[in-house]
Amino acid sequence: MKTSKVMTLLASIEQIGLQTPITVWAKPDDAFQLVAGAHRLAAAKHLGWETVDAFFMKGDDIDRQIWEIDENLMRSELTPTQFSEHLAKRKELWEAVNRDKLPRLKVKEIMGAVIGRPSLPQRRPTLPG
CATH class of the missing domain: 3.90.1530.30 (Conserved hypothetical protein from pyrococcus furiosus pfu- 392566-001, ParB domain)
Structure with a gap:
């Protein structure tokens, strides 16, 4: 303090x-x-x-922790390290609460989406005049 x-x-x-x-x-x-x-x-x-x-x-203890982290992120003068630590902890808590809501993709589906994606044509910008 x-x-x-x-x-x-x-x-x-x-x-x-x-x-x-x-x-x-x-x-x-x-x-x-x-x-x-x-x-x-x-x-x-x-x-x-x-x-x-x-x-x-x-709310429960996770709700309390998220609230406390959000307060610190908005009101406190945090160092960049403290800010990063708060964000990482908030992400961890959010994922714990929302785990069942996150999309679950199989590795093959992810790789197929990446590999199967058509490449965009290369275009050169047209310069005015």
Whole structure:
């Protein structure tokens, strides 16, 4: 967590209030887990707030992870490596959820589509004038 970001948010929240609620997920054991808004929550705690507005997300743990990754991809200042790691993890989770929806092609079908595809004629561009 970046202290400078918390302090910037603290000043903003003190002036105009918390405009974007944090997001929490109800775990299977009925405990709550923060999904998005760690900096906002830290700023509110620094201000002495005992409660904050929260959005309660529905879904399972994979849904929670995707939400958290998306929040970080959109709101955080990530290094290129962190950005790539987040995208790779999101892809892995999305594929886990959508595995039965992905097309299943046999290698022969894929190779036949590649080998059997007619080649496009080579054309030279016509230059004006």
